[in-house]
Amino acid sequence: MDMINILRTIRRLDQPAVLATIIGVEGHAYRKAGAAMLLPLSGDTVGTVSPGCIESDLLERVPSIWETNRYEIAEYNMDPDDDPIWGEAVGCGGVIRVLLEPIEGTLRTILTDALDLLDRGREVQLVRRLKGEVLCYELSAEEVIPLPSGQSGYDWQFSLHLTNRQRVILFGAGPDAVSIYQLLTQSSFHVIVADWRPRLLAAYPDAEHYLGTPGQLKEMLHLDTEAAVIVCSHHLRYDREMIEWALTSNSKYIGVMGSTKRIGMLFDGDAPPVNVKAPVGLSIGAEGPYEIAVSIAAELIALRYQWRNKQKADRQKEERHEPIRNIFGGRTEQPNGQAEAAARAFAGRSARQSGASCSLG
The missing domain is CATH 3.40.50.720 (NAD(P)-binding Rossmann-like Domain)
Known part of the structure; x- marks a missing residue:
């Protein structure tokens, strides 16, 4: 659980930093969707999203992301047939999409709120929803399963389950x-x-x-x-x-x-x-x-x-019999695969994409 260490570091952080989160994986990859890494401007990182293949490139993006105060989505194609630069160097054979977000304002508040809830023994879902170029955040008490993009009103949704250490x-x-x-x-x-x-x-x-x-x-x-x-x-x-x-x-x-x-x-x-x-x-x-x-x-x-x-199977079984309860809202989501939604949302887009953020709370 890199995320617990990341959240605790963010709580005491006194310097600019960017959060990198894998939001999509196609094919083979070292880390799965949801793996995160904290990238302070000083270069002292917390967590990992790869075995060291893409970290240096992510660190190079940190100053501009912080200066513009806008998120960015980076895509790394590890297939040597499609991308000789990354593919030949890494050889994993998969495509990784990484969301980079400046840690301030709405996101900092959401993340510190999540840690407060974890410290009180709660489990939460950190939900990100994209509409156009605006990325919105929400904390939910239950698992949020995304609707198809055409029905939800959003281009894409990514939900990360946060739980305390065993x-x-x-x-x-x-x-x-x-x-x-x-x-x-x-x-x-x-x-x-x-x-x-x-x-x-x-x-x-x-x-x-x-x-x-x-x-x-x-x-x-x-x-x-x-x-x-x-x-x-x-x-x-x-x-x-x-x-x-x-x-x-x-x-x-x-x-x-x-x-x-x-x-x-x-x-x-x-x-x-x-x-x-x-x-x-x-x-x-x-x-x-x-x-x-x-x-x-x-x-x-x-x-x-x-x-x-x-626990996940038990939660899903319970959710079939009762509506989802949000910590900061009252919407109900219905089942669909978020990996497919992410693939649709980013299909055909460039490897660099950026935008602003908002809160759904």
Whole structure:
């Protein structure tokens, strides 16, 4: 979730910047539609939209976009048969359309409002609608699915679902947990470190952390069905208490580190429940703390997208039975594919397109 880092950077940003968002992909591409990147005038970027292929070109566009205070749409054709400059250099074979927007005025307000809602536990849709050369913004509480351009009154619509980071409780702050913390944090998880040993917690100065045994942590730390828990303190009694607490809280994922023998002791020889992964991580033959951390991060990344897809399917099922509720409006949208709408909207247009912005709120 580059977008969370981007939003937090925008909140404290004190210099001109441009937001680059992939709004359309045809064929093969490194990042999908919705991937975003913050391009401050200083050149200190946040996030990625490619493996480094188009970033330098995007950065060159930043000064003019900021000076004119108008958005721009850039198209990159990675097919060497169609575009020998980009295609030969990159070789991905796809077409990428990137929306570049100056971070000020309406857009800055919309993005900071979105972060405020995320910080309060809400999930929101950031909706962009194009009419002529005017780009309008809206925040919606529910998924907004675009109408065909001829029925909506807009040339194009792009909706981006924003959700907060998946919360992971890492119980056990020993040396083998450092790599787990680092990899999960770099993979956009919100990692909370807990341990009863102050000396071990000192290795995580930047982490949200709690000091205490599982019994004490219950007074300080909230566990719920959305939390993932990794148990790796290597203290048999405390690990068992943490597992029992996570089970009673119906945590969706409980990963337990340890050998088969130790796991058997933790569960009294019984098979672990379905929401418990013991031993934790994907079975990739990992050896040593770093490789084990890689297996854990890979497993949680895979599960995160499974959970998100399920949540999306559940939302769509609910929306078939009730109208969409907008945070800043009361319109209802009907189903249609936004990728097709984007393709129609930009078919035949030049690789550079610019215009002004407005708010639908």
